[in-house]
Amino acid sequence: MKQRLQQATLHRLLDANARFALGGNGTTNHCPMALCALAAMGAPPARLQDFFDMWESRYAITAPPASKAVERDEWQADVGNPTSFVALRDCFEDWIWCNGADAVLTQTLQHMPFAPASGAFHALIRLGYGLEAQHVGEIAAGLAALASGNLHIDIGSQPRTPAASVRDGLNALSRELSGVQFIGGMITSRLRATAAEPRFQATLPAAPVQPLLLDQMAQAAIALYWQTNNFTALHIVTGLHAARSVFKHLPPELVSQLMPQLWVAMCAAYVSIGAPALASTAVLLTEDDVLPDSADSWHDLFTTAIASDDDHVIKLVYTCYCENLRTPSPLYLAAAARRAGRVLQMH
Incomplete structure (x- = not known):
């Protein structure tokens, strides 16, 4: 029941976020990304609402209305056009509801330059969180951010020798x-x-x-x-x-x-x-840096991140936790603790 309420709250707030512009006051609109990470770490509905309210009052800018409609067979013409974000989002959202997220992702990423660095990687991050949250509007928004802010790094077609690692x-x-x-x-x-x-x-x-x-x-x-x-x-x-x-x-x-x-x-x-x-990991870490990689340590960090209004603390703690599960490294816990400003206690 608690999880259902949390997911319902998350989706309601992500729906509400659609009225915010891609950017914010002096920043990117980190609100939906932070909300998804907070929910994934177990933040209760009241905390999700508090973060949304904070963001709206401090940073949010109202999105301008779409100046035109982008049709499904014409979206490529707006790749690289920052003013087309809202129109592209609306196009992609309708398309996803009809065909499913995976099909639309495959179709679009096959037919535009893949530009992971777009928006300082935020477009890709927003798309990833939208997929994790299974929220159609956020998937569409992340895809629209990748398209409208397309920062393609052209390295030409000359042959290059692959790096050994x-x-x-x-x-x-x-x-x-x-x-x-x-x-x-x-x-x-x-x-x-x-x-x-x-x-x-x-x-x-x-x-x-x-x-x-x-x-x-x-x-x-x-x-x-x-x-x-x-x-x-x-x-x-x-x-x-x-x-x-x-x-x-x-x-x-x-x-x-x-x-x-x-x-x-x-x-x-x-x-x-x-x-x-x-430097190598062995050189980078001292005895003081190596923290106990335990459920208690990550729980302490989750508690700190959930209470934080710093979206980068929230996202980094969640990211480090997920990546450490896949390929464990003491650097993940150490980096997350440093960003969160926490000195974890031994348990």
Whole structure:
């Protein structure tokens, strides 16, 4: 009964969020993503409502009405047009109700440039959370954000040698570009500057050819975030988790086609923060950093995250928990605790 009430509240609030614009006051509209993560961590209905009310009063901007209707056979014309977000969302929502989310995802992702870094990875994250919550409006909104804000990083068609591993690929970029700085206050502006950097274009290897590539990328991302405590690196961590959620709904052959662009997006984000050389996990963690990986430790972090109004705390704690279940690493608990500002007690 409690779970039904929580899900009903989540879906009601996600419905209400449709009146908010894609952006917010000085930020992206993180409200639906945070609500989904809060619910997944067990936040009660009252807490979901409190977070929504906080967001509406502090950050929400009313979405402008759609200036036109986008038809199902014409949506590609609006890829890369930020003003088409609402119209694309309405188009995709109707389409999903008719054909199902997986079919629409497959159709659309086959016919537009896959751009995981769009909106500083937030479009992909929103889509992933919408799929987890099984909310048609949010799935449509995430897909519309990917289409309307399409930040495709074009690396040309020249042949590239695959990196031997994720770390080897990042190390190659670090040797050439370590310490590089890009001007711009926004993550997306630094990503665009990275994409235009000749040394990035010349050095970038092709994605490693190996099984469980996404797991390797996620492991490198959490190491990068723990080492740097960098805000862009945080978005790589949460963005890769979202990609995992999205890929579950796609045929394997399409996932194989999309993985190279996910690799490019990760590498561009890595270079955009100066391409720091990655240390090994053994070097990164001290005895004080290694926390007891137990149900009690994660419960403590969930309690802190659920009480927080910081959407990045909420999403990172949830992401680290999920990724740690799949490929355990002490870095996930340590990074989540640091972001949440908690020193966990030994149990």
